[in-house]
Structures are given as structure tokens and as C-alpha cells.
Amino acid sequence: NETxxxxxxxxxxxxxxxRNLWPQHIIEQILRDVPxxxxxxxxxxxIARVYTEQFQAKFGYLTGIIVKDRRPRLLTRELPPGEPSKSRQTKADIEDWMLSNNCTRDTVLIALGGGVIGDLVGFVAATYMRGVRFVQCPTSLLAMVDSSIGGKTAIDTPMGKNLIGAFWQPTKIFIDISLLKTLPKREFINGMAEIIKTAAIWSESDFRQLExxxxxxxxxxxxxxxxxxxxNIIERIVHAAxxxxxxxxxxxxKETGLRGLLNFGHxxxxxxxxILTPRMLHGECVAIGMVKEAEIARNRGDLDQIQLNRLRKCIMSYGLPQSLEEVGQACSIDRIIQNMMIDKKNDGIQKKxxxxxxxxxxxxxxxxLVQDSEVRNVLLL
Ligand code: NAD
Ligand code: ZN
Incomplete structure (x- = not known):
């Protein structure tokens, strides 16, 4: 293994x-740097089905060697997969379980999973006894390039996603490309949307590599x-993103300006x-969002058609959709515009x-700032 x-x-x-950081390399570093x-x-x-037992076994073995005088405990918990686990109830359940297990302020939470686990565990860490340390071990491509980095943690409410949360930075983020080998292909493609987004706003040379x-x-x-x-290629493009x-x-x-650029397409x-969840995945919707938002820039005369086509072609080449028609979905334009009103990024009712x-x-x-009419125009097509 390379370093x-x-x-x-x-x-x-x-x-x-x-590559191949899970579980040995990660355990060694955590025991040393996050005692x-x-x-x-x-x-x-x-994820637990594939990765947890290995971790438990290695943890038992390594703690016996590295910290044998004060061997730490390892508690594990598995949640049902999917967005519904990012709830107030699941957060409360984890907290009550940790309290009943006498977890004190020195506890370190380890989030092993996609963005759902990372956002939820991060938010538990942010408020448990006014904040404990946590480590991100992202397993989905989306989590590796996006949700595990930056300290945004949250849960969903019936009124919308990610509305209750905190900024709480992980102490360490271990990105092990090898974990992607068990990821379903549709989830892989889902993560590619965020990678394309990042290159599109920031780096023409990263974008060329994606093409x-x-x-x-x-x-x-x-x-x-x-x-x-x-x-190797994935490792390179993940590193770049x-x-x-x-x-x-x-x-x-805290997203007062520049960080907002990462919301391109969002x-x-x-x-x-x-409207379309859970039928469509986040990255698939962001892919359509990128095309539509780029069309707004084109309609303003700020982005030329050649550049727009380049974006569309790259999105298509990764098997991502460019329009709702392409995936046989229809949404009312009024509903889309209505949904855009509760966007955290807006200034009052003005869309950004x-x-x-x-x-x-x-x-x-x-x-x-953009006008509703500009949004309407690109959605009409
Ligand atoms: P997810 O966590 O639901 O993972 C997607 C699916 O892939 C799940 O079924 C999961 O069990 C499975 N999976 C993940 N890794 C696997 C692996 N290595 N092998 C086998 N199966 C694996 O979804 P996601 O797309 O990773 O994350 C979406 C969430 O991330 C959303 O809740 C979104 O709001 C959040 N998010 C947060 C930020 C942020 O900045 N905090 C940024 C983007 C997205
Ligand atoms: Zn996103």
C-alpha cells in the first residue's frame, strides 16, 4: 500500500x-490521534453487513497491542438504510442509548456510511453533552467528495430536509477509495454529479479530466x-474534488459567500x-438542476452555448439525466417554484x-439574485 x-x-x-485504510490504518490513527x-x-x-465485523475484530486485536493498559470500549449500532433515518426520533434513540451506556464527554463517534449516517451522527456529536468529537468514514462516493467534508450536520423534518442542524467539524475524515467496490452503480453515478458540479464551478482542468x-x-x-x-482514476478525481x-x-x-458556490445545480x-424523492436520487436531481441553472446563465448572455453543451455532454456521459422528460418524470412548474421559496440560500423571498x-x-x-420568470423560462422547455 502506498501512503x-x-x-x-x-x-x-x-x-x-x-486505499485499503479500513479497518487497520483507521483504527491505528484513531487510537493514536483521537484517544x-x-x-x-x-x-x-x-454497510455494517460488509464492514463492521472486520472493524470489531481488528479493534479488539489492536487495542490489545497499542493501548493495553487502558483498553477502550467499542459500542456499535446499525440503523435502517435511507433518508428516513435522518430524523429527530433516530437522533433521540441514539442519544438515549449512549446515555444508558454511560458515554461521557470523551466519547468519540465514528460515522461509517453515506451522507445519511454522516449528517445524523455528526449532529448527534454536535449536541451530545454540548459536543463530542466525531470521525467521518464516508462509504458512498457522494459522502467522500461532499457530505463528509465541511462540518454541515443535520436531520430532516416533515417540512423539509436538513432544516435542523449545526456546523460541527469532524476531527478526522478517512476517505478509503476501496470501500467504493461494494457501492451500487446507481449510487456511484449519484456521487459523480457532485464531482461534476465541483469541477464546473471551480476548475476547468478538473472538468477536462472528468470528460x-x-x-x-x-x-x-x-x-x-x-x-x-x-x-486510480477515481482516486485522482476524488482527490481533486x-x-x-x-x-x-x-x-x-459558515457559508456567507464563497461556499454558496457549491450549491450550483441545487x-x-x-x-x-x-417532489420526486425517493424515486430519484439527489445527484440525479442536481444534474438536471445544473443544466437548468446553466440555461439561466445562457439566457442572460453570460454563458455561451458551447460551454453549456460541454456541461450537458459531461453529465450525459456519466449516465446522469439532463431533463425531467428524459427520465419520464413531470413536475408542475408552480410546485418547483414554490419549493424553491424555502431554500436556505434565499434572501427572504428573492431566489438566489x-x-x-x-x-x-x-x-x-x-x-x-434571479427572477421567478427566469426560472420559469428554463423549466418550460
Ligand atoms: P446514503 O447515506 O443513503 O447512501 C446511499 C445508499 O448506498 C444507502 O443505501 C447505503 O446503505 C448505501 N451505501 C453507501 N455506501 C456503501 C458501500 N460502500 N457499499 C454498499 N452500500 C453502500 O446516501 P448518500 O447519497 O451517501 O447521502 C445522501 C445524504 O447526504 C442526504 O441526506 C443529503 O442531505 C446529505 N448531504 C449532506 C451534505 C453535507 O454537506 N452535510 C452534502 C451533500 C449531501
Ligand atoms: Zn448535493
């Missing part, structure tokens, strides 16, 4: 990216069939997702959208 790379965020080298009397590993059943990699990355039936060459996110978050942790994407001026760059370094 993993380190990426700095908010002034510390807390992101570790590589505790109690570790709490939380996962969902899809050049689609045929090899999409040639596999499922991630478990991926060649070493494909995994993580580096951009880390840089953007480091300059604007203003319209979220509004569609609210990230506008590109070419692939790899935005008109302004923040989201810009």
Missing part, C-alpha cells in the same frame, strides 16, 4: 485519502468489477428532489442561484 495523502481543511491536516475511553461506531445495515475519464469509469457493470486503473471543497470551506466555513435540483460564465468558473464568487 495515503493528506488534505488540509480549516488549518488542519484532517483529511486522509487512500478515548469509548468509541461508538454507527452505520447502516447495508476524459467517463468512458473507462462507466464501462463497468458495477464498481466491484473496476480495474486498478479505474480505481475534495481539495476544492476543503479550500472553499476553509475560506468560508436551487432547482433540491426543488425537484422534494449560482451562475456560471464558463465551465470551471462562475460570474460572481457567490449565488446571484
Amino acid at each position: 495515503p495523502s493528506r488534505i488540509s481543511i480549516l488549518g488542519s491536516d484532517s483529511i486522509i485519502l487512500g 478515548s475511553s469509548t468509541y461508538v461506531l454507527i452505520s447502516d445495515t447495508n 476524459a475519464s467517463s468512458s473507462i469509469l462507466m464501462s463497468f457493470e458495477k464498481p466491484s468489477d473496476m480495474s486498478e486503473e479505474a480505481l 475534495v481539495a476544492v471543497k476543503a479550500q472553499v470551506v476553509s475560506s468560508d466555513e 436551487s432547482i435540483g433540491h426543488a425537484i428532489e422534494a 442561484i449560482v451562475l456560471l460564465n464558463r465551465v470551471g468558473s462562475c460570474i460572481e464568487q457567490k449565488a446571484m
Whole structure:
């Protein structure tokens, strides 16, 4: 194994990216750098089935060697997979269970999973005894490049997703590309949408790499069939996306401006997702959102058609949709516009959208005000 790379965020080298880190490398680093009397590993059943036993066995073995005088405890818990687990009730259940197990303020939570587990466990960590340390071990591509980085934690409410939460930074983020081998292909493609988004707002050269990699990355039936060459490419593009996110978050942790650029495709994407979830995945809705939001910029004369086509082609080459018609879904335009009103990014009722001026760059370094009529025009097509 090669040594993993380190990426700095908010002034510390807390992101570790590589292959075959799970479980030994991660346990060794946690025991050394995030010492505790109690570790709490939380996962969902899809992931736990494959990865938890290995961790428990290695943990028992390694603690016997590394910290044999004061061996820490390991508690584990598995949740049902899927967005419904990101709820107030699940949060309360975990808290009550931790309290009944006498977890004190030195407890370290370990989130092993996709964005659902990461957001939920992060929020538990943010408020448990006024805040305990937590470690992110993202297992989905989306979690590796997006949700595990930046410290946004949240749960959903009946009124909408992610409405209750906190900024709470993980102490460490271990990104192990090898874990992607068990990820279903549709989930892999889902994560590609966020990677395309990040390159589109920030780096033309990262975007070019994505354009050049689609045929090899999409040639596999499922991630478990991926060649070493494909995994090397994935490692490179994940590294690039993580580096951009880390840089953007480091300059604007609480999203007062620059960090808002990462919402490209999300203003319209979220509004569609609210209607079509769980039939359509987040990344699929964001892909359509990116095309529509780029069309707003094109209609303003800020983005030329060639650049728009380039974005569309890249999205298509990763098997992502560009329009609702393409996936045989219809949404009322009024409902989409209505949903866009409760967007956290808006100023009051004025909608704000990230506008590109070419692939790899935005008109302004923040989201810009747009009129409802502009949104309506691109949705009509
Ligand atoms: P998810 O956590 O539901 O994971 C998707 C599916 O893949 C699940 O069924 C899961 O069990 C399975 N899975 C994950 N990794 C696997 C692996 N290695 N092997 C086998 N199966 C695996 O969804 P997600 O797409 O990872 O995350 C979506 C969530 O992330 C949403 O709740 C969204 O709001 C949140 N999010 C948060 C941020 C943030 O900044 N905090 C950013 C983007 C998205
Ligand atoms: Zn997203």
C-alpha cells in the first residue's frame, strides 16, 4: 500500500485519502490521534453487513497491542438504510442509548456510511453533552467528495430536509477509495454529479479530466468489477474534488459567500428532489438542476452555448439525466417554484442561484439574485 495523502481543511491536516485504510490504518490513527475511553461506531445495515465485523475484530486485536493498559470500549449500532433515518426520533434513540451506556464527554463517534449516517451522527456529536468529537468514514462516493467534508450536520423534518442542524467539524475524515467496490452503480453515478458540479464551478482542468475519464469509469457493470486503473482514476478525481471543497470551506466555513458556490445545480435540483424523492436520487436531481441553472446563465448572455453543451455532454456521459422528460418524470412548474421559496440560500423571498460564465468558473464568487420568470423560462422547455 502506498501512503495515503493528506488534505488540509480549516488549518488542519484532517483529511486522509487512500486505499485499503479500513479497518487497520483507521483504527491505528484513531487510537493514536483521537484517544478515548469509548468509541461508538454507527452505520447502516447495508454497510455494517460488509464492514463492521472486520472493524470489531481488528479493534479488539489492536487495542490489545497499542493501548493495553487502558483498553477502550467499542459500542456499535446499525440503523435502517435511507433518508428516513435522518430524523429527530433516530437522533433521540441514539442519544438515549449512549446515555444508558454511560458515554461521557470523551466519547468519540465514528460515522461509517453515506451522507445519511454522516449528517445524523455528526449532529448527534454536535449536541451530545454540548459536543463530542466525531470521525467521518464516508462509504458512498457522494459522502467522500461532499457530505463528509465541511462540518454541515443535520436531520430532516416533515417540512423539509436538513432544516435542523449545526456546523460541527469532524476531527478526522478517512476517505478509503476501496470501500467504493461494494457501492451500487446507481449510487456511484449519484456521487459523480457532485464531482461534476465541483469541477464546473471551480476548475476547468478538473472538468477536462472528468470528460476524459467517463468512458473507462462507466464501462463497468458495477464498481466491484473496476480495474486498478479505474480505481486510480477515481482516486485522482476524488482527490481533486475534495481539495476544492476543503479550500472553499476553509475560506468560508459558515457559508456567507464563497461556499454558496457549491450549491450550483441545487436551487432547482433540491426543488425537484422534494417532489420526486425517493424515486430519484439527489445527484440525479442536481444534474438536471445544473443544466437548468446553466440555461439561466445562457439566457442572460453570460454563458455561451458551447460551454453549456460541454456541461450537458459531461453529465450525459456519466449516465446522469439532463431533463425531467428524459427520465419520464413531470413536475408542475408552480410546485418547483414554490419549493424553491424555502431554500436556505434565499434572501427572504428573492431566489438566489449560482451562475456560471464558463465551465470551471462562475460570474460572481457567490449565488446571484434571479427572477421567478427566469426560472420559469428554463423549466418550460
Ligand atoms: P446514503 O447515506 O443513503 O447512501 C446511499 C445508499 O448506498 C444507502 O443505501 C447505503 O446503505 C448505501 N451505501 C453507501 N455506501 C456503501 C458501500 N460502500 N457499499 C454498499 N452500500 C453502500 O446516501 P448518500 O447519497 O451517501 O447521502 C445522501 C445524504 O447526504 C442526504 O441526506 C443529503 O442531505 C446529505 N448531504 C449532506 C451534505 C453535507 O454537506 N452535510 C452534502 C451533500 C449531501
Ligand atoms: Zn448535493
